[in-house]
Amino acid sequence: MEHDHYDDGYIRAILASVRTFAMVGASPNPVRPSYFVMxxxxxxxxxxxxxxxGQAGAEILGRRCYAxxxxxxxxxxxxxxxxxxxxxxxxxxxxxALKDKLGLKAIWMQLTVRNDEAARLAEAAGLTVVMNRCxxxxxxxxxxxIGWSGVNSGVVSSRRPLMAxxxxxxxKLASTQPKPENP
Amino acid sequence: MTEKRSFGFxxxxxxxxxxxxPATGARVTPIYQTTSYVFESAEHAAGLFALDTFGNIYSRIxxxxxxVLEERLAALEGGTAALAVASGHAAQMLAFHLLLEPxxxxxxxxQLYGGSVNQFNHAFKRFGWSVVWAxxxxxxxxxxxxxxxxxxxxxxxxxxxxxxxxxxxxxxxVAREAGVPLIVDNTLATPYLIRPKEHGADIVLHSLxxxxxGHGNSIGGAIVDCGTFDWMGGGRYPMISAPNPSxxxxxxxxxxxxxxxxxxxxxxxLRDLGPAxxxxxxxxxLTGIETLPLRMARHCENALAVASWLERRPEVAWVNYSGLxxxxxxxxxxxxxxxxxGAVFTFGLKGGYEAGVRFVSKLELFSHxxxxxDVRSLVIHPASTTHRQLTPEQRTSxxxxxxxxxxxxxxxxxxxxxxDLAQALA
Numbered sequence: 001m002e003h004d005h006y007d008d009g010y011i012r013a014i015l016a017s018v019r020t021f022a023m024v025g026a027s028p029n030p031v032r033p034s035y036f037v038m039x040x041x042x043x044x045x046x047x048x049x050x051x052x053x054g055q056a057g058a059e060i061l062g063r064r065c066y067a068x069x070x071x072x073x074x075x076x077x078x079x080x081x082x083x084x085x086x087x088x089x090x091x092x093x094x095x096x097a098l099k100d101k102l103g104l105k106a107i108w109m110q111l112t113v114r115n116d117e118a119a120r121l122a123e124a125a126g127l128t129v130v131m132n133r134c135x136x137x138x139x140x141x142x143x144x145x146i147g148w149s150g151v152n153s154g155v156v157s158s159r160r161p162l163m164a165x166x167x168x169x170x171x172k173l174a175s176t177q178p179k180p181e182n183p
Numbered sequence: 184m185t186e187k188r189s190f191g192f193x194x195x196x197x198x199x200x201x202x203x204x205p206a207t208g209a210r211v212t213p214i215y216q217t218t219s220y221v222f223e224s225a226e227h228a229a230g231l232f233a234l235d236t237f238g239n240i241y242s243r244i245x246x247x248x249x250x251v252l253e254e255r256l257a258a259l260e261g262g263t264a265a266l267a268v269a270s271g272h273a274a275q276m277l278a279f280h281l282l283l284e285p286x287x288x289x290x291x292x293x294q295l296y297g298g299s300v301n302q303f304n305h306a307f308k309r310f311g312w313s314v315v316w317a318x319x320x321x322x323x324x325x326x327x328x329x330x331x332x333x334x335x336x337x338x339x340x341x342x343x344x345x346x347x348x349x350x351x352x353x354x355x356x357v358a359r360e361a362g363v364p365l366i367v368d369n370t371l372a373t374p375y376l377i378r379p380k381e382h383g384a385d386i387v388l389h390s391l392x393x394x395x396x397g398h399g400n401s402i403g404g405a406i407v408d409c410g411t412f413d414w415m416g417g418g419r420y421p422m423i424s425a426p427n428p429s430x431x432x433x434x435x436x437x438x439x440x441x442x443x444x445x446x447x448x449x450x451x452x453l454r455d456l457g458p459a460x461x462x463x464x465x466x467x468x469l470t471g472i473e474t475l476p477l478r479m480a481r482h483c484e485n486a487l488a489v490a491s492w493l494e495r496r497p498e499v500a501w502v503n504y505s506g507l508x509x510x511x512x513x514x515x516x517x518x519x520x521x522x523x524x525g526a527v528f529t530f531g532l533k534g535g536y537e538a539g540v541r542f543v544s545k546l547e548l549f550s551h552x553x554x555x556x557d558v559r560s561l562v563i564h565p566a567s568t569t570h571r572q573l574t575p576e577q578r579t580s581x582x583x584x585x586x587x588x589x590x591x592x593x594x595x596x597x598x599x600x601x602x603d604l605a606q607a608l609a
Contacts, residue, residue, distance in 0.1 A: 031426075031433040036235045043236070111440055145237040147200055148245065150253030150449065151264040151442050156190050158210075160203040167223045169238035171205065 003119055003131050008155065011138045014106055014128060016173050018077035019046060021135070022069060022102075024091050025082030026050030028060045033134075034082040035061070037110075040136040044164075044172070049076065069094050075103040080135060085115050092118035096125045110134055143171040192259065192375065197473045200254025214466045215247045234430065234438075234450060242462065244454050249465040255472055256395075256405050257445075259374040260387050263410030264445035266453060267403060267465060271370060271390025272302055273458035274404035278366060278386060279335070280452045281422045281444065285311030288332040292319035292349065294342035297569060297581065299368070322353035329361045334419065336363060340379050341371035341520070343555065344565070344589045345503050345582055346528040348377075348516040355383025362419070364412045370394070370556070371527055375479040376520045385412040386444065393556025394526075397471040397478055401464035406448050410441035423447050478558070478594060483523025485600065486592040492601050493530050498538075498608045500586060504528035526592040527555045529582070536585035539564040543588070545607035548599060555591035560600055563589050 021041055026048075027034045038048050038061055049072050050060040056067035066072050069079065069091070079095040081088050088109050095107055106128040109115065114131040122129050140146030141153040144161040148169070164170040190198070201212050220239040222228035230236030239245050249267050257265040268274050283289065291303055293316045303314040315333075317324040319342055336358045338349050351367060358365035367379035370390040379387050389395060391403035414423040414436035423443055426432035435447040453459065483506070490504035505512035506524030516524050532538040542564070543551050549562040553569055563569065565583035578584055592600065 030233065030235075031431050031438070033438050036438060039230070039235050043230075140237055144202055144205075147254045148237050148239060148247065148250045149264065149442075150245070150250055150257065150266055150445055152199075152254055152257035152262060154258075155202075156194065156198045157202055158198070160208055161205045163205045167227070168221060170223075 001123065001129075003114070003116070003129065006130065006133070008142060011130065011133070012142050012173060014078070014108075014130065015135065015139055015142070018105060020049065020076050021046055021078045021080045021108075022049045022051055022072050022076040023080045023082060024051045024069060026052050026055070026060050026065065027082075028055055028058065028065075033110075037080075037082075037134060037136045038063075040139070044139060048080075049073070069098055069102075072102065074101060077104065078106045078108050078135075079104065081107070081109045081113055083113065085109075085113050088113055088115040089118045092122050096121060096127070099125055099127065106130065108133070108135060111137070139173065143173055145169075145171050193476050195255070195258045196475050199258035200251040201469070212248055212251045212466065212469060214462050215242075216462050217246075218242050234433065234446070243457055243459045244449060246459075246462050246465065248462040248469070249460055252391075252403075252460075252465045252469045252472075253405070255469065256389070256391075256407055259378075259472070259475075260369070260407045261374075261378050261380045261409070262387065262407040262445075264442035265405050265407045266445050266448045267391070267405045267460045267468075268453060269404065269458035269460050270402050271368075271388065271392065271404040272298065274388045274390075274406050275299065275302060275368075276306075276458070277448050277452035277456060278388060278406050279307065279312055280456060281447055282335050282364070282420060283310075283312045284334075284421075286313075286332065287311075287334045288313045288315050288330060289335040289337055290315045290317050290325050290328045290333060291337040292317055292339065292342065292354075294319040294345065294347055294349075294582070295337075295339055296343040296368075296370075297583075300581075319347060319349045319354075322350050322357060325354055325357040326360070329357070329363075333361055333363055335366055336361070337366045337368070339368040339371065340377045341525050341527075343371055343527060344529050346371065346505055346525055347503075347512055348372075348505050348519055348524070350515055351377075351379055351382035351384065351519060358385070359383070362417060371525050372520060373475060373479055375476050376483075376522055376525060380409040380411065382519065385409050391468045392554070394479060394482065395472055395475060395556075396468040397475065397556060397558060398467070399554060399557035399559060401467040403460050403464050403468050406445065408442050408445035408448075412444070414443060422451060427451070479523070481594050482526035482592060485594065485597045486524065486526040486528065486590075488597040489590065489592055489600055489604065490528060490530075493604065496608060498533055500531040500533045502528070502530040504530075527589065529587050529589045531584075531586040532588060533586070536566055539586060539588055540567050542607050543567075546603055547606070548595065548603040549590070549607075555589075557591065558594045560593035560595060561591040565589060 050065040053067040055065040109131040164172045253265040364385035367384040387407040389405040424436040436443040439446040505516040570583040
């Protein structure tokens with residue numbers, strides 16, 4: 001498929017159906033973008049398995065870190081790549097080889113990360129691909145939370161956003177577009 | 184509805200940023216008249232302060248009503264994010280606070296709102312920020328003013344009070360060559376007439392007090408981040424790119440990417456300098472924006488009718504409205520602002536100072552006051568009011584000579600406006 005643009009529905013379907021991310025390039029440094037994203041995904045109820053050879057055996061945000069994707073315990077729904085565009089190809093090849101073992105559904109490359117060859121291989125292996133996007137920004141856009149920071153979400157809707165089950169200033173995503181009550 | 188197509192300007196003016204309230208279902212954005220927001224836990228508070236968690240802390244930094252206004256402005260300008268503040272002047276102060284260190288320079292068009300000229304010449308000089316003036320009618324004059332200390336270029340898309348449309352693409356080319364951001368004040372045009380990002384602006388500023396709010400009831404300002412400038416390259420903007428000591432070494436440009444400037448404007452400049460917008464004002468401006476496209480079309484239509492009528496009057500020496508075919512700026516206006524020339528312009532009375540005073544005092548329908556961009560038509564004779572303390576020579580060079588009258592044309596019937604002008608000229 002074409003990766004210059006994604007429909008909101010495409011992104012929402014991925015975020016609403018997955019549960020576990022393996023974050024390749026996770027960092028224990030609390031001001032790194034990868035730390036922000038990992039913390040947010042955990043707060044939204046996803047599980048995140050950090051992958052970073054320099055931190056193997058240690059914990060990041062209370063989650064055990066593994067050296068390689070091959071060491072991560074199944075299941076992993078999404079491999080989130082916090083590496084440069086060139087390195088994304090090797091990570092994607094590793095992920096494809098582990099697809100059945102992990103139960104993998106999607107490859108997600110972070111903002112500024114794009115590798116069209118990796119995307120082609122992953123799609124040929126039956127995986128869904130997102131490139132040059134951040135799952136935190138996408139969740140924040142689709143839930144409306146990112147608008148609290150004055151950010152242009154691009155979402156126009158007269159449907160009421162959904163509040164999360166717990167907490168204040170906490171929203172969740174609709175699992176799919178609501179079905180009409182009287183079809 | 185498919186989500187791939189993009190929404191039109193009228194739809195965005197009503198809907199962008201404003202979904203129904205999730206707690207109550209209220210369809211109109213509520214006025215969140217509160218200073219503060221409860222934390223769920225110490226951990227939640229820590230996340231909010233560290234900026235890794237979305238949410239409100241204290242209304243000096245952000246407020247849910249204000250946030251809807253911000254997202255709406257960002258959408259209308261085609262930007263990545265926006266910050267709403269207490270006034271247009273506050274927006275300028277915060278934007279330059281992020282960009283300039285003491286000893287730095289910025290280049291500004293000489294053709295600016297007089298209040299901005301004062302702010303740049305006096306208040307900013309006390310911060311060690313030096314303005315270098317250029318001529319908005321000569322884009323090459325900006326190139327000639329660039330020095331190694333230049334950190335930004337500032338222009339108005341439509342200059343107040345003359346309504347001059349500035350060649351934004353030409354000035355943007357100078358900014359790109361110099362490696363500095365182009366800041367465009369878009370107050371007089373509004374994004375209905377001109378979207379400066381499409382012509383090369385990196386940051387768009389507004390006085391929301393004028394046409395965006397549109398009803399003369401609230402002071403407000405805004406900074407829109409176009410998401411176009413590379414803050415990391417060169418390291419010349421450390422407030423935005425360098426590890427920030429007040430956020431544990433976080434780099435705004437790295438962590439927030441295309442909206443790093445807007446987030447830094449809130450988290451550093453607004454947090455520390457403090458000119459927050461009141462939730463009530465944000466609400467009133469937001470309501471005004473919903474009718475912006477309709478109002479701007481009528482403002483422009485009425486202004487052209489009045490300017491065309493004035494041009495034919497024997498008492499009138501000249502009319503400075505770029506919407507007139509006779510105006511030297513008309514070709515640029517039709518290229519950059521094809522939907523109209525705005526509604527603020529000046530004209531000259533043959534009788535000079537005394538004629539100006541007499542004319543203003545005879546008007547019935549026009550309000551004599553120092554604002555623009557209201558549903559009501561407004562008039563001012565700068566020489567006897569705002570520029571009274573200047574010498575005649577200073578007034579003339581500021582475009583406020585003895586014969587100059589400034590009009591801001593409202594939404595009344597054009598015939599009624601013309602009748603009022605006619606009786607005052609007689």
